[in-house]
Amino acid sequence: MMDIFLTALGLIFTPYVLLVMLGAALFGLFVGSIPGLTATMATALLVPITFFMDPVPAIAAIVTTVAMAIFAGDIPGCLLRIPGTPASAAYADEAHAMTLKGQAEKALGTSLVCAVIGGLIGSLVLATTAPLLAEFAIQFSSFEYFWLACLGLSCAVMISTGSMVKGAVSLLIGLFISTIGIDITAGYPRFTFGSVEMMGGISFIPAMIGMFAVSEVLRYVASSHEKLQVPQQSIGNIFRGLGPVLGRYKLNLLRGGVIGTAIGILPGAGADIAAWVAYAVSKKCSREPEKFGSGHVEGLVDAGCANNAGLSGAWVPAIVFGIPGDSITAIVIGVLYMKGMNPGPTVFLNQPELIYAVFVAFFLANIALLPLGFLAIKLARQVLRMPQPVLMPIILLFCLVGAFAINNTVFGISIMLVLGLLAYVMEENGFPIAPTILGIVLGAMLEDNFMSSMIKSDGDLMGFFSRPIALVLGIVTLSIWFLPPVIRALRAMKVSRSSW
Numbered sequence: 408m409m410d411i412f413l414t415a416l417g418l419i420f421t422p423y424v425l426l427v428m429l430g431a432a433l434f435g436l437f438v439g440s441i442p443g444l445t446a447t448m449a450t451a452l453l454v455p456i457t458f459f460m461d462p463v464p465a466i467a468a469i470v471t472t473v474a475m476a477i478f479a480g481d482i483p484g485c486l487l488r489i490p491g492t493p494a495s496a497a498y499a500d501e502a503h504a505m506t507l508k509g510q511a512e513k514a515l516g517t518s519l520v521c522a523v524i525g526g527l528i529g530s531l532v533l534a535t536t537a538p539l540l541a542e543f544a545i546q547f548s549s550f551e552y553f554w555l556a557c558l559g560l561s562c563a564v565m566i567s568t569g570s571m572v573k574g575a576v577s578l579l580i581g582l583f584i585s586t587i588g589i590d591i592t593a594g595y596p597r598f599t600f601g602s603v604e605m606m607g608g609i610s611f612i613p614a615m616i617g618m619f620a621v622s623e624v625l626r627y628v629a630s631s632h633e634k635l636q637v638p639q640q641s642i643g644n645i646f647r648g649l650g651p652v653l654g655r656y657k658l659n660l661l662r663g664g665v666i667g668t669a670i671g672i673l674p675g676a677g678a679d680i681a682a683w684v685a686y687a688v689s690k691k692c693s694r695e696p697e698k699f700g701s702g703h704v705e706g707l708v709d710a711g712c713a714n715n716a717g718l719s720g721a722w723v724p725a726i727v728f729g730i731p732g733d734s735i736t737a738i739v740i741g742v743l744y745m746k747g748m749n750p751g752p753t754v755f756l757n758q759p760e761l762i763y764a765v766f767v768a769f770f771l772a773n774i775a776l777l778p779l780g781f782l783a784i785k786l787a788r789q790v791l792r793m794p795q796p797v798l799m800p801i802i803l804l805f806c807l808v809g810a811f812a813i814n815n816t817v818f819g820i821s822i823m824l825v826l827g828l829l830a831y832v833m834e835e836n837g838f839p840i841a842p843t844i845l846g847i848v849l850g851a852m853l854e855d856n857f858m859s860s861m862i863k864s865d866g867d868l869m870g871f872f873s874r875p876i877a878l879v880l881g882i883v884t885l886s887i888w889f890l891p892p893v894i895r896a897l898r899a900m901k902v903s904r905s906s907w
Contacts, residue, residue, distance in 0.1 A: 415763035418463045419771065427464045428471045428768070432775060435472035436783045439479030440491050441805050446476035450738045462746035462761055467768040469742065473735055474526055474772040477678055477714050478780055481518040482787050485511060489620040489802065494717075496615060496844055497682040498710045504702030515787075516645030517652060517704055518711045519780045521660065525712035526773030528664030529671065529719025534766040547673060549859040550871050554880035555673065556853040558684070560845065561887050573838045580833075581846020582853075584609050584826075591851070592858045604818040613810040613822040614847050618840050620806045621827025624799050626834075645784055652704055659689060659708040667713030671720025678717035683845055685713035715776075719769055726750055726762065 418424070431453070438449040449472050457465035480492030484499035485506055505514040547555075560578060587598045588608030599605040653660065663685045670681040689709035690699045699706055718735075725736035727750070743750050748761055810823040830840045864870025872878045 411759045411763055414760040415767050418760065418764040419467065419767045424464045424467055427460070427468050428772065428775070431468040431471040432475045432772070432779050435475030436479045436779060438472075439476030440482050440783065440787070441809065446473045446480075446492055446494075447735050447738070449473070449476050450735050454738060454742060457742055458745075462743075462748055463764045463768075465742060465746060466739070466748075466761075466765050467772075469735075469739055470765065470768045471772040471775070473718055474715060474769075474776055475779065477718060478519065478522040478776060479783060481522070481711065482515065482784060485514045485518065486787060487802065488623055490615070493611065493615055493679040493848070494682045494714045496619065496679070496841070497686045498706050499619065500700065500841065501686075501703065501706050504700065505704065505707075508702045510702065510704075512645045513648060513652070513704060514707060515784050516647075516649050517707045519645065519777065519784065520649055520653065521663070521708050521711035522715045522780070523773055523777050524660055525664045525667055526715035526719065526776065527770065528661075528712070529668045529716035530766065530769035530773060532668045532716075533719040533722055533769060534763075546876060548874065548877075549856040549863065550874055550877035551880055552673075552852065553856040553860055553871065554877060554884050556849045556856060557884045558880065558887070560849055560853065561687075561884065570837065574842050577833065577838045577840065578842035578846045580829075581843035581848075582850045583846075584614070584843070585847050585850020586854070591855050604816065608851070609822055609826075609847065610814065610819060611847055613819040614826050615844060616806050616810050617823035617825070617827035618830035618844060620802060621823055622830035622834065622840070624803050624806075625827060625831040627799050629831075645781065652708070656705055656708045659705060660712050662688065662692075663709035663712030664716045666709070667716030668720040670713070671717030672723045678714050678721070679848065681713040681717035681720075682710045686710040715773065722765075722769075726754065726765070 434453075435446070435449055438452075439446060450469055453469055453472060457468065460468070477492055477494050480490050480495035481502065482491065484490035484495040485502035488499055488503035490496040490499040502514045502518065505511065560582075585608075587605055588596070589606050590597055596606050666685045666688060667678070667681040670684060671678060686706050686709060689706045690696050693699065693705055695703065695705070721736045722739070725740055740750055748754060748758055754762055806823060807820055810819040811817065812819075830843070833840055833843070860871060864873070872881050
């Protein structure tokens with residue numbers, strides 16, 4: 408084992424591989440910081456370049472790019488309330504609220520350090536327990552995924568600020584948007600109004616860009632110059648005061664890393680769902696839940712740590728069983744096959760040094776994230792100094808490019824503009840947009856697994872509780888739904904009896 412590890416170190420620590428990782432890091436930071444240009448897109452753009460590389464530098468480039476891009480999405484989310492990647496959308500409001508309070512340094516420093524810690528936790532789990540964890544994840548069927556989607560949707564209402572009813576309405580809007588397109592079971596077009604483009608459904612990326620970025624531009628246009636959303640402040644030492652924060656929330660760091668890795672391992676989940684769930688759990692378990700949404704650093708610790716931890720977790724089923732954990736590892740599997748590293752249990756026997764080189768690349772990429780992420784944040788302060796009349800058109804231009812680049816069609820731009828206007832109207836009337844975003848993300852997963860499960864169980868609802876893991880997830884989900892109102896009703900009855 409030690410010989411294999413030393414061989415893997417020799418494969419990574421060569422001038423060529425290190426130079427490739429540095430270039431990939433800068434590329435990832437650039438792509439991740441631009442709204443709409445996601446980590447998945449960055450990975451796809453790298454694939455043609457990997458044709459000319461050996462297996463180790465090719466995979467190391469992808470690992471480094473993704474780790475950098477996922478964190479870089481936090482920078483525009485914090486400074487401009489425009490998440491650069493879907494994984495940053497879960498806590499963009501929280502981070503931006505801290506910026507408005509003059510705590511941009513604290514928000515960015517916390518996001519950076521927690522991303523590094525979460526990435527290292529996920530890398531450690533990937534390197535030590537990959538076969539065991541993958542064996543657990545492979546047991547999930549449509550029943551378990553249905554309950555997992557229900558848990559995620561429950562989180563959407565839990566993390567919404569303000570009225571719970573408005574949060575639920577926002578979630579229903581997102582679920583309705585997710586139903587647009589071809590019915591996955593009957594093959595019948597729904598709410599397409601005869602449009603061929605709408606038959607493919609509403610893509611999540613243009614929707615996210617519109618609801619976060621375009622709505623912010625509209626808000627700026629509609630507001631006076633005294634109500635700008637981007638404060639003109641410089642960014643100094645982002646590590647100042649982080650010691651007490653990390654010391655106070657050390658358990659949150661561990662919890663976020665565990666949640667991120669566990670959800671990342673589940674095929675199809677990914678870092679974005681991990682961030683939503685971690686943020687929701689943070690609010691539910693916090694001693695100060697009322698501070699969430701107003702610029703509270705606790706949620707950033709959990710979700711920021713879960714982000715990068717989820718990346719490593721997604722590689723577990725990809726490497727061990729050839730099942731993609733998310734859209735990024737779906738691309739990676741193709742690269743692995745192209746390089747002769749056929750994913751599966753035998754790869755640990757036939758090419759162990761290459762797999763351990765991947766593990767080393769994960770550790771090195773997350774360690775390199777600390778100085779390179781710090782550099783990216785320092786350069787981002789120039790964004791704050793840019794005049795608003797110049798900044799907003801540039802943001803809108805990047806949004807147009809990002810929405811168009813998804814499918815190279817103008818239809819993506821149309822989705823972005825329509826949902827941007829919808830988000831602006833919703834927020835002006837007190838409806839949070841985060842539940843809508845998550846409803847769009849999980850709606851298809853919920854419907855697909857529900858219909859598959861009903862077909863498997865021949866319409867018997869008890870089939871959703873027929874498997875041990877599904878039973879546990881079902882009980883947990885139903886408890887979250889029904890226990891709070893039951894407890895409130897019992898308390899009300901107790902109060903009414905005592906008044907007699």
